Amino acid sequence: MICQDFQKDVDNGENYELRILLSEKEFLENEIHILEKKNDALKNSMLDFVEEILEDLHSSSSVLLVEIQSGNWEHSKLLKDIDYLKATLLSTINDLNQ
8 A cells, every 4th residue: 555655646746856766767777778788789799800800810820821831842842952953963073073
């Protein structure tokens, strides 16, 4: 019964200050809801951004690995060519000295 009387007082405008506080509370709860939605959108955007960066890094890393492997293969080939030319030169010098 007390609750109903209280509600009647609120409904009849007899407690103007309480109406203002309830209105402010509703406004603030709405603001909290809006901010939570914005915060969630920002989190999702940041997660997407970080995921995109990680994918780019992985892709770049893969490309660099292929380039390093190719460079190593070329280096090895050049060393073999140098050894072959060195052996050929030494053989030619020995043939000339004999």
